[in-house]
Amino acid sequence: xxxxxxxxxxxxxxxxxxxxxxxxxxxxxxxxxxxxxxxxxxxxxxxxxxxxxxxxxxxxxxxxxxxxxxxxxxxxxxxxxxxxxxxxxxxxxxxxxxxxxxxxxxxxx
Numbered sequence: 001x002x003x004x005x006x007x008x009x010x011x012x013x014x015x016x017x018x019x020x021x022x023x024x025x026x027x028x029x030x031x032x033x034x035x036x037x038x039x040x041x042x043x044x045x046x047x048x049x050x051x052x053x054x055x056x057x058x059x060x061x062x063x064x065x066x067x068x069x070x071x072x073x074x075x076x077x078x079x080x081x082x083x084x085x086x087x088x089x090x091x092x093x094x095x096x097x098x099x100x101x102x103x104x105x106x107x108x109x
């Protein structure tokens with residue numbers, strides 16, 4: 001009984017650590033990308049559209065896009081959402097392999 005409660009506490013601590021990591025990641029994402037956007041807007045206002053060259057223009061908008069993809073995968077992992085390998089998919093695979101094993105066993109009878 002006592003080990004069960006210890007396991008629950010350990011799982012809960014791990015879950016809280018995962019959530020804290022995600023929210024830290026999200027906070028950093030927001031602040032860094034806000035800084036990039038504000039720097040681009042202010043710099044463009046004072047120095048024109050050529051502010052820091054074409055690479056800066058690309059990276060200003062590519063950073064939130066590609067980082068956002070990574071952040072989305074992080075969220076899927078933390079919130080236990082897996083659109084590719086759901087519980088339904090797992091049960092279908094288990095049934096498929098059990099049926100295959102049953103057929104092989106019948107073949108050798």
